[in-house]
Amino acid sequence: MFHPKPVRWVRSAATHAENYNASIRPRGPICQSTDVRNSVVNLNFLNGCRVIEGFLQIFVEEGDSPEAWANYTFPDLVEVTDYVLLYRNTGLRSLSHLFPNLSVIRGRNLLHNYALVVYENLGIQELGxxxxxxxxxxxxxxxxxxxxxxxxxxxxxxxxxxxxGHYIKVTYIWAGTLSHSLREAITSR
Incomplete structure (x- = not known):
């Protein structure tokens, strides 16, 4: 995928120390594309960002408890110029505390025609x-x-x-325990 601006990869300091230090950027109200992986601690790179000039990808697959996410909030962030991807964040329950003032996703560059992707987040209960x-x-x-x-x-x-063009697929965790006819009645609404 072509990215017009350099991509900053944020990684866990414990596993990627050499890349971690090289990815530090100056703080300011306009930040570059951000790919947060491996640890919720790496969310700190969003501190002070008002606009992300590019995309925001968050993929913290393991070891992210709801309590860990509760320590982070970015009320200054109001805009992302490309897309927002939330993928396999198991401890994330809601975005209401994390991004309380996010109001605009511009979609200049998209992820397969999508500006907002929320995929396989096993613990998320509301978008917020x-x-x-x-x-x-x-x-x-x-x-x-x-x-x-x-x-x-x-x-x-x-x-x-x-x-x-939106694809919203509701998958309830308890749906597998229902009878086929009841499941059809619920999902056909």
Whole structure:
């Protein structure tokens, strides 16, 4: 994938010390594309960012308890110019505390036509992006988040200028224990 600006990879200091120190950038209100991996501690690179000029990817697959996520909030962040990807973050419960003021995703560069992707986050219970009012380009993909509630009640066409291209797949963790006819009745609504 082509990225017009350099990509800053943020990694766990314990496992990638040489790359970790090389990726440190000056703090300021405008930050570059950020790929947070391996540890919630690496979220600290978002401190002070008002705008992310590029994408925001967060992929902390293991060892991220809900308590660890509770220590981080980025109220200054209001805009991401490319896309936001949340992938396999097991301890993340909501984005309401993490990004309370995120209001715009511009979608200048997209991830396979999507500006917001929430995929395989096993613990997320709500999106909580209460101030997200504009997705200027691109659609929304939300799937394989078994504890995520209410996402199908959002009219994404009101937020996104890309109408009808959204893929929202609600997967309830308890659906496997239901009878086939009851499962069909619930999911056909």
């Amino acid at each position: 992006l209460y101030n997200l009012t504009d997705i200027l380009r691109g659609s929304v993909l939300i799937m394989k988040n078994p504890t995520l509630c209410f996402v199908d009640t959002v009219d994404w066409d009101l937020i996104s200028q890309s109408k009808g």
